[in-house]
Amino acid sequence: MKYRFALRADTLKGSEIREILKLTELPEIISFAGGLPAPELFPVETITQLTNKILTEEGQLALQYGSTDGLPLLRQIIANERMALAGVTTTADNILITSGSQQGIDFCARIFLNDGDYVICEDPSYLGALGVFNTYHAKYLPIPMDDDGMIIEELEKTLQAYPQAKVIYTIPDFQNPTGRTMSIERRKQLAKLAAKYQVVVMEDNPYGELIFEGKRNPAIKSFDQDGWVIYMGSFSKTFCPGYRIGWTCADQELINKFILLKQTTDLQSSTIAQREIAYYMRDNSLDEHIQEIIKVYKARRDLMLDSIAQYFPAAIKYTYPLGGLFTWVELKSEIDTAALLLEALKENVAFVPGAAFFPNGGHRNFLRLNYSNMADERIVEGIKRLGKVIQRYYE
Amino acid sequence: MKYRFALRADTLKGSEIREILKLTELPEIISFAGGLPAPELFPVETITQLTNKILTEEGQLALQYGSTDGLPLLRQIIANERMALAGVTTTADNILITSGSQQGIDFCARIFLNDGDYVICEDPSYLGALGVFNTYHAKYLPIPMDDDGMIIEELEKTLQAYPQAKVIYTIPDFQNPTGRTMSIERRKQLAKLAAKYQVVVMEDNPYGELIFEGKRNPAIKSFDQDGWVIYMGSFSKTFCPGYRIGWTCADQELINKFILLKQTTDLQSSTIAQREIAYYMRDNSLDEHIQEIIKVYKARRDLMLDSIAQYFPAAIKYTYPLGGLFTWVELKSEIDTAALLLEALKENVAFVPGAAFFPNGGHRNFLRLNYSNMADERIVEGIKRLGKVIQRYYE
The missing domain is CATH 3.40.640.10 (Type I PLP-dependent aspartate aminotransferase-like (Major domain))
Structure with a gap:
């Protein structure tokens, strides 16, 4: 490396997971990895x-x-x-x-x-x-x-x-x-x-x-x-x-x-x-506009949680978000969700593995799911596919 | 101070000159202190x-x-x-x-x-x-x-x-x-x-x-x-x-x-x-649009430099900008342009004193003038007023 960077520049590195997450943007993938608001609700x-x-x-x-x-x-x-x-x-x-x-x-x-x-x-x-x-x-x-x-x-x-x-x-x-x-x-x-x-x-x-x-x-x-x-x-x-x-x-x-x-x-x-x-x-x-957003996101949350209840193993845990964009799923401790993501991608479904969210590391069995930016049928289909992959570890 | 700031936060301080420059925004002031492009040229x-x-x-x-x-x-x-x-x-x-x-x-x-x-x-x-x-x-x-x-x-x-x-x-x-x-x-x-x-x-x-x-x-x-x-x-x-x-x-x-x-x-x-x-x-x-901007700014530069030649003492020096927004004036070394600005404000004209532009200080006799964002008659009138103030030091 020829440049004399500041010490802090050593933290500006690409990450393996970021590279993998780029794959989740392919059109054939049902991706719960994002965190985008639903653009069809923008008051264009x-x-x-x-x-x-x-x-x-x-x-x-x-x-x-x-x-x-x-x-x-x-x-x-x-x-x-x-x-x-x-x-x-x-x-x-x-x-x-x-x-x-x-x-x-x-x-x-x-x-x-x-x-x-x-x-x-x-x-x-x-x-x-x-x-x-x-x-x-x-x-x-x-x-x-x-x-x-x-x-x-x-x-x-x-x-x-x-x-x-x-x-x-x-x-x-x-x-x-x-x-x-x-x-x-x-x-x-x-x-x-x-x-x-x-x-x-x-x-x-x-x-x-x-x-x-x-x-x-x-x-x-x-x-x-x-x-x-x-x-x-x-x-x-x-x-x-x-x-x-x-x-x-x-x-x-x-x-x-x-x-x-x-x-x-x-x-x-x-x-x-x-x-x-x-x-x-x-x-x-703006309050009325926000009520419209809430109506849609709430329905999507309900649909996602219902689908999880239906298609994921009964033994997993997940949060019940009272608002916002995400739910958080805990799998059994021996599962590494980074490896799980690679399997999920083969089934054309994606999420964010949870490990990177823990600042000092040490938890590899969590994943984050976003429900704000996806049509109903894709939520159901995506959770179904993901459930199939997770089930393999619970048989 | 109750907060435990980072060391770098000590550099985030207001400055006296910034406070004075706020005065230059009063409508009665002809201000050469800014650095704004001419909004009448925006392709709205x-x-x-x-x-x-x-x-x-x-x-x-x-x-x-x-x-x-x-x-x-x-x-x-x-x-x-x-x-x-x-x-x-x-x-x-x-x-x-x-x-x-x-x-x-x-x-x-x-x-x-x-x-x-x-x-x-x-x-x-x-x-x-x-x-x-x-x-x-x-x-x-x-x-x-x-x-x-x-x-x-x-x-x-x-x-x-x-x-x-x-x-x-x-x-x-x-x-x-x-x-x-x-x-x-x-x-x-x-x-x-x-x-x-x-x-x-x-x-x-x-x-x-x-x-x-x-x-x-x-x-x-x-x-x-x-x-x-x-x-x-x-x-x-x-x-x-x-x-x-x-x-x-x-x-x-x-x-x-x-x-x-x-x-x-x-x-x-x-x-x-x-x-x-x-x-x-x-x-x-965009090139054609830029040509329009150039035409206007060039005319304003010419007018400002002509006015300086006419109204400022012959002994001062100033740059001849080949483009851009600013000219830079050097007065005799005993003049402090921060003090000069206070006098200029009384005549409803303003500029930026040059001292702050020298990172290690030590030059108090410069000032910066902007010509991009001002109608012709105000350029002439402003330079005339400023010339009057500067002349006091050269009599």
Whole structure:
């Protein structure tokens, strides 16, 4: 290697599993490996009209540079509506528009993590966040989960044992990869522990509004009294991901640092995309649109879980997601789901093997299934095929 | 301060000059402080038709997630047309779509700079790049310039004295802030020195296509035989900045690292924005559009330089930009342009004081003027007002 890279560049390596997952995109494969929203639900017609109006009435403004922190109207609607729905009282001044919530994760890591710092997270956790933390050579303190999310007693033990840990990363609603939801009681406890141990909580919440029954859960941020919680939201799952618009909500001292970081990394997010989303929310009901998404995803979840019950061995376990895009399947411990994927591909069906989601490794018998982006008959057929492959290990 | 930030976060501080520059946005001020393209030249009508077509014919695709490296068609047109214009023979596989060329700068820094590494750059250099390098606590080795750009003999002395330096950052065409252009001979020499000393060249080139007379200069990258030059381009100045679309062109080993970094930082740039620009270039002549921009900017440059000749003291010096957006004025050494700005604001005219562009400081008597985004009569009136303020120091 001739280039003298920074130390962190050693983490930027392709992975074997990523190469295999490319195969899952072949058209003949029924793939539960993705995490895409259903494009047939994008409000394309309304967006077309809106875009025409924006370009006709203020095209020059919409295509020019804008401010680094984001379009004031968009920040205001996010503060007053989306954050309020999550039980958080805040103002536009506490919102930074980011290029997806992914960018918020990167900014948090960049602002808080020195090389080799500890990150506390759920075990398993979101692959894309682990990828970010890896570039800072983070060390992981994964906290076991149950059906109510991260086990708080375990978290406190870890905080006591590792007072140098700076960051707790969590996806409280319909977690990726497990589909699990943190209980409200645990959210309160988590907010308290963060203040007690002076640790920042990265609350990654791209799915929270896609709740299949009942009302949006209060965010951990809603129980935050002293500014320890940083909330990251996104329009990728509730509107459409192609615009790359998300946000970070944090206390003043923090958000100011985030804005300065945004300035250096990419100046700002798309001016016109911010207008599209802001005006959409001003002139239409995003809540009604989200209800349509929920109706479809809930039906797909039901169909997937029913199919699993029918076609998978009775001995397996799987989560019952109350919202979001994923369910998580546990097979018997001797099964390696990476090897299983190769067998599944022969039957033209795919999933994501679970091992990579565990930051410190050690669990090879899990798999993640996505149900948001697939027609009913393919869900049934795909689960049937996958069941056939799994059954071989249970005979 | 209650938060335990990463060490690098200490560089994310507001600056006094940034606060003052906010004043320059007041409507009564004629401000030469910006660096915006002229919005009246954005092809708004064509974009409107194009967007309608995209949303009608492939709305679901255009609003969905896309691939991290970018839209294949866009990467191909960039390789075959924009890079070819700069004399670079390359393929789509060597192009990553970024959120403006700014993101390419950040990626380079992130991939190459350990804390405290040396960065070689022009003296003065682009503020936004210095902001990025600062977050890595870079140490600077600024190279003096003359009207032909970075002085290559000085560069080689520096490379000999500091073999540990990893990166040379340069804006060869119509540099920000000076408006100067690196001679073709020096580009060749720079490419050779990079290979000889195994240093990476970050060739930041957002303005190169806006050349007022003659043909596009060959990029430094066009003289690169062994992959030491990383080229960063942008559509912000030749199309419109609101979409936040730029690109990085580098050899395979490097671009693969960039793509993996893009994946962790924000997954991808806007799917629909990439389509807009790709289809615009496929269906229209971007070159013809750029000719229109050039016509306007050239006239504005002429008017600004004529006005400077008329209203500024004869003793001052200023650059004659052959393209781009800026000219650079040197006043006598006892004048501090930060103080001058406060006086200028009283006369409702503004500019950027030059001190911040010098990475190691030490030059307070320069100022940067932008001419791209202002009507003729305001250019004349603004330069007249500024001349009045400057004259006070020369009586």
